[in-house]
Amino acid sequence: MSSENKNKNRAFITGVTGQDGSYLADLLLAKDYEVHGLVRRSSSFNRERLEHIYKDAQSTENIFLHYGDLTDSSSLARLIEKINPDEIYHLGAQSHVRVSFDVPVYTAEATAVSTIRLLEAIRETRIKTKFYQASSSEMFGRVREVPQRETTPFYPRSPYAAAKVYAYWAAVNYREAYDMFVCNGILFNHESPRRGESFVTRKITIGIADILAGSKDKLYLGNLEARRDWGYAPEYVEAMWLMMQQERGDDYVIATGETHSIREFLDVAFDLAGIKDWRQYVEIDPRYYRPTEVDILLGDASKAREKLGWQPRTSFPELVKIMLEADCKSLGVQLVSTERREQIGVGCADIDEKAKLYVNDVLNNERLSHGPYSLRLENEFAKLHACSSALLVNSGTSALQLAVAALKQVYNWQDNEEILCPAVTFVASANVILMNNLKPVFVDVSEQSYNIDPAQIERHITEKTKAIMVVHLFGQPADMDPIIEIAKKYNLKIIEDSCETMFVKYKGRPVGSFGEISCFSTYMAHLITTGVGGLVCTSNSVHAETLKSLANHGRDSIYLQIDDDKNLSAERLEQTVARRFKFIQLGHSFRLTEMEAALGVAQLERKDEILEKRRENAQYLIEGLGPLQAELQLPSWPAYCEHAFMMFPLVIKKESTVQKKDLVMHLEKHNIETREMLPLTNQPFYEKMYGDLESRYPVARWINNNGFYIGCHQKLFRGDLDYIIKCFHNFFL
């Protein structure tokens, strides 16, 4: 004890490492007490609930922990004499009812006899102190009346309850026999995020968080019919303190006056998690039954309200929410309720702390354009896609624009020559062809993959055809083998528009490595994001130089490369200074900033995790929507290629009578975002240029009339996916 602390109230708490003890320590420290706590030695760490206290310098000065054990009389007496407390809160106990059937004698020692040990120590040392006994509603057991109040007779139903009855009467007896200030707080169940993990409420909220995180499938419980009066623990420790500030020691019931079954707790908690039917996640395990059960507890706290001015403030649903949110937060799971206010979007911003750190690093280092992060992103991205170089640009569209421009220049294509491109793709794939004064010629797509249909390609080839723009849509690679064969036969170049697909392989070879040039997008909601941005990759050094120059105002790319070289010879330096701002052709300004690249590097570091979660989510949706397969075409892909699940496409089958408009509206009304699959054949701009396209591209028309996509991104958790699945099933009921 420091000399400054001499005038402070001093409290001694047994069970300070438990739920109530830790909240009480918080409360007393806030009231400027000097707090002493009893901790028992344990091989593993048992002070988690007190960790936050040690982050606050002032609190640290006022808390003192002492080793001891409730079963060891001498240590308790010694501590009481040494601390000389004004108030003793005896909260320590073997507090688990089910466990007390397994260790009844130990429970009697720790829960019953410990009270006598402390009371005797007070009596023998003659210390003037107040004493709080943590009594329990379990003492009412097989209840004699409902609700239970201070005068209700006890009928204990477990070794734990019997121990608490013993301790209760010991406390009353010492008050009466020795005129000591002793209170019994007869507290009904009270819970919180600090509740022990084997008590039913916490077991449920942790279990749900695990289910949402995908780390567990089931929750095993015992009797679901028992009813408890559940309150919020921080409010209950306030009641303890209030009891100790009265003129005389007395006994008080502390309760909410509401009772709920375990079933009702499950209803509220799973509902908050967006899971309507908890029965599929909960299994009964008879091991959790108790030989004798307490069926109903309901407290009447009128006396506490009148004498202490205490009443509960947190409602039952609020309590469940506080606990579930805390457990979800600690597992990094986002909680969404079935009464959805937030939309389930097709994409997400998934920026972690590392990304913020990297971006900050750039800002601190003040190198804001192409720097070390850009270089790292380019090198690693190129390697992952089996290309020898990658160039960061400010969008996927810029990447495409450059790819077409570079090839047009290198191969000397003439204006109005043609490039084949799928009839279903984002409009940028075709736009960039036009912007380079070439003509996009559409090819219908496959009914399964929605990618360009190799069987349709040859009939669109003319002597003006120069290239095939292959698009890997929604995360699924196009069928490259037959496309490569056709390209060889007609001497066509391949450009890969892989804006929606990265990090996946077709027959063991990475997408992006098939074309002369391949293009990727890091736009928001793509597999990795830099906000807006893109990469253009190639293994051809001439293309690489051309791309670099075109992206940077047409500068001489040789001097772009040596800009950063610190070890230039004097002659080379002179040459560089003279030539580095020479523009050898017409070019764009398509560069990406270093901040965006830093974001991209952080995202790239997480690519496996992102991809795995998307695949897991897609698989879960496929299984959940499986029963609707007669009506809906779900994503399917051949075993020889991987899927990155940038999106989750769905098309209403031809034989279904369902209207797309109705299904989409149903989903949107339930806050599930949908997007068109974007066939080019019904875009007003292209219709104006080419006339009626729909009749010429039947698969694209079918997709336009019946297809849409939803998200399956990495931030959707089980509750979201169950909610999506449920909404689909409700529609088709």
Ligand code: NAP
């Ligand atoms: P808890 O979280 O289980 O905490 C029990 C505390 O007792 C822990 O700090 C534990 O230390 C300590 N302890 C157990 N055996 C000990 C021993 N032999 N020597 C020293 N310390 C020992 O319980 P709680 O929920 O905070 O409840 C506090 C008290 O109120 C208990 O007496 C309980 O029976 C009673 N009560 C609780 C409720 C309720 O709903 N929570 C209702 C009525 C009454 P470790 O951390 O090392 O395990």
Ligand code: GDD
């Ligand atoms: N623990 C637990 N685990 N209880 C289950 C489970 C399970 O898997 N399944 C059903 N239950 C039922 C129990 O049978 C009991 O009827 C009810 O859920 C509540 O159990 P607990 O949360 O373990 O609390 P308790 O009421 O037995 O005891 C708690 O409250 C008492 C106050 O009434 C403890 O904190 C005691 O220390 C406290 O005195």
